[in-house]
Amino acid sequence: MRIASGVLWLFAGWYIGNLLAYHAGWSMLFGPVLGIAAAVIVAGDPLGLLWKRAASRAAAEAAASGAVVDGAAGSAD
Secondary structure (H helix, E strand, O other), X not given: OHHHHHHHHHHHHHHHHXXXXXXXXXOXXXXXHHHHHHHHHHXXXXXXXXXXXXXXXXXXXXXXXXXXXXXXXXXXX
8 A cells, every 4th residue: 555655746846846946947857756755755754643563553453452461561660
């Protein structure tokens, strides 16, 4: 799902970037740069805002069911 959304954001960003570059008189390289940046941000999700990580997903599922996952109970070490 990440790869598919990354590809879609790549082409959407590329299109919007070229559209803006054409009307603003900028270099046509603005489109591919904007598309690649959007794809990397969405597919990579460096802040973890769009895609949940496997460990946090397992902890969330365990919290919903009341089970304890390795170290997810919050021990005071």
